[in-house]
Amino acid sequence: MFIVGLTFDLKTDYIFKEEDPPDANAEFDHPSTIDVICEAIESLGYKTKRIGNIRNLLENIDNLGVDIVFNISEGLTGRNRESQVPILLEMKNIPFVGSDGLTLALTLDKIMTKKIMIAEKIPTPxxxxxxxxxxxxxxxxxxxxxxxxxxxxxxxxxxxxxxxxxxxxxxxxxxxxxxxxxxxxxxxxFISGSEYTVAIIGNDENLEVFPPVQIKIDGRLKLGDKFYTFNRIFSDRLEYICPAKINASLRDKIMDLARRTYLAVECRDFGRVDFRIDEEGRLYVLEINPLPSLSTEDVFMTIARYLGTTYSSMIDKIIKSALKRYNLVA
Ligand SMILES: Nc1ncnc2c1ncn2[C@@H]1O[C@H](COP(=O)(O)OP(=O)(O)O)[C@@H](O)[C@H]1O
Ligand SMILES: [Mg+2]
Missing domain, CATH: 3.30.1490 (Dna Ligase; domain 1)
Known part of the structure; x- marks a missing residue:
């Protein structure tokens, strides 16, 4: 049977140091997110094996017993932290779902990413x-x-x-x-106006760019001075709206820019591009996330609901993109 291993970092595994800010473990996943991803993968007919974080991976790397790794590990320290798991897997020739070390390190660094966007004529603040x-x-x-x-x-x-x-x-x-x-x-x-995010699954010529999701804060789509703060993420003052309340021509422009950004940083299998549009209608890419949250509270689930499909079918598309890239048959 085809076995999918999972690498991840759990909020609950993080040990706070004295000088840490309260959001030190914000990027890490809730155990329940790993549970739903595993359930989804199993519902597709694969077996799952929870590998855990980079330390667990290092201990077991020569005996993983998996066919591919579904990596959502955020890593522990430094600006290359998201690359650490992918680079170990690459070194051992173990196939993995998602972007490689170069793309993950590059895009975690927002300034390096903006330099690439400028070179590619992708508008950014x-x-x-x-x-x-x-x-x-x-x-x-x-x-x-x-x-x-x-x-x-x-x-x-x-x-x-x-x-x-x-x-x-x-x-x-x-x-x-x-x-x-x-x-x-x-x-x-600061771009005052409205905010959108675009999810993408796939690679190169086989990209699926999903309809933009709009961010509503405190019940408003015209955001003015409001933006997405750490405290708002956990409040019901932030909502995801799909489809976004925009006309078709603006929607197409956002989706095209999302595709160009994804390809510019050579994102693989899945990702999400964040946008703002100012009050004059000018578009700006804020950043690209090659490890967007797969929590069922987040954007991928919002899109699945809008498209009338399921969370597992989104996970299926992501895994299939990786299998195709490696010429693997599950
Ligand atoms: N230039 C900007 N103008 C207005 N709001 C911004 C700008 N940059 C970031 N924000 C707000 O802050 C949020 C987080 O910024 P972002 O660059 O996406 O970083 P991250 O999501 O990695 O923390 C955005 O979703 C947006 O609400
Ligand atoms: Mg963002």
Missing amino acids: KFFEAKSSENYEMDSLKYPLIVKPRFEGSSKGLSDKSRVENEAQLKEQIDFIVKTYKQPALVEE
Whole structure:
């Protein structure tokens, strides 16, 4: 029987260090997400084997006894953390679902990704990097700005204070990011307007770009100053709307930009691209996530519901994309 191994990091496995911010384990999965992924994979007729995190993988790497690994491990430390599991698997010639180490490290680093977007003429908000509150060049950027950590995900480091309107607030927020997350801050022009995210499954010429999902905050689609903070993720003030309330031509533009971004960073099997549209209708790509959440509370499930299909059929498409890439028959 075909065996699918799973690599992942659990919120419950994370041991908080004294200096850790409260969102230190935000990217990790709930045990229930691993349960539903396993159930979905088993309902497709495969066997599953839970490998666990990178330490478990290292202990067992020569005797995994799996045909392919479904990797959703976020990794533990540093900006290459998401690449660590894929690189071990690659070294041992073990096939795995999802992007490789290069794409995962590249896209976790939002500044490196923006440089690729600029080279590919994919619109992204104007930005600068701040290594400290004394060491940055504002160039031609205009307030309001948003201050984010350079290599985090899941809205880590984002609170209502992240949107800044003057130099004093900007410096305070840069100091907070540098000190708390031990990395440079990415400062961008704040795009006031609406927000969307586009899920994609597949590879190269066999891409399935799904209809955009729109983000509603506090019951509103016109977001104004609102954005997706760490605290909002866990509140019912944030909703996913599918289909997005936009006309067909805008929808097609977003989907095309999502496809171009996915291909530009050589994402594999699945991913999700985050967008904002300003009040004049200009599109901006914020970032691409090659390890988007597969929780049933999240976007992939919203899309499955809209399309009248099931969570397992989405997981099936993801696994089939990987099998095809490796020329494997399950
Ligand atoms: N330039 C921006 N203008 C307005 N809102 C932004 C901007 N950048 C990020 N945000 C808000 O912050 C959220 C998280 O930012 P994002 O770049 O997607 O990082 P991540 O999801 O990895 O934490 C976005 O979903 C959006 O609501
Ligand atoms: Mg995002």
